[in-house]
Amino acid sequence: MFKNKLVSIMLIILMVLALVGAVAAIVVLKLTNNNQVKEPSAKEVVEATVQIDEITTNLSNDQFIRIAFSIQTDSKKAKEELEMRDFQVRDIIVKDLSDMKAEQFKGRQGLSELEERLKVKINKLMQEGKVVKVYTTSKMLQ
Structure with missing residues (x-):
């Protein structure tokens, strides 16, 4: 038992x-x-991305740069807001570039750091969403 x-x-x-x-x-x-997290499709990325036309400005060491960006947002609403803030975004970019030297653009790291700084600064402006990624689409340093 x-x-x-x-x-x-x-x-x-x-x-x-x-x-x-x-x-x-x-x-x-x-x-x-x-x-x-489901990655967005290519179509969704394009629908939420703003193109920043080429900007030409002086760097701090008297050289100049010609550069363009694509900025991916998290929604169509954020894209619309970012398009309206184009002049503010361009201002942020020009000011950031004016503090940089040509040497900072050598290699991947300099561009990646610039893209991340721009993302953070632009996100401080945003009210209807946020910037997911900043892409450098062209760059010419002289």
Whole structure:
């Protein structure tokens, strides 16, 4: 009798552990699936991107740069706002470039740092969304 009771208790404990493990696995799977961010399609990216026409300005070391950007936003509303703020965005770009030297544009790192700084500064202006990424679409340094 004592042996049967012990076996029954062990079986119940094993079943409870298996049930708890299954529930935990389901919860973890559901949470990880919900946190996956779907990348936008190429069409969605284009619909939320603003082109900043070529800007020519002096750098701090008396050289000049001709540069253009594409700015990807997180929505069509943000794109519309950014288009209306074109003059403010161009002002931010010119001021940022005027503090830079030609050496800062050598290699990928300089451009990546510029793009990130512009993203942060432009996002401070935005009220209807945010800038996701700044792309340099052309650059000529002289």
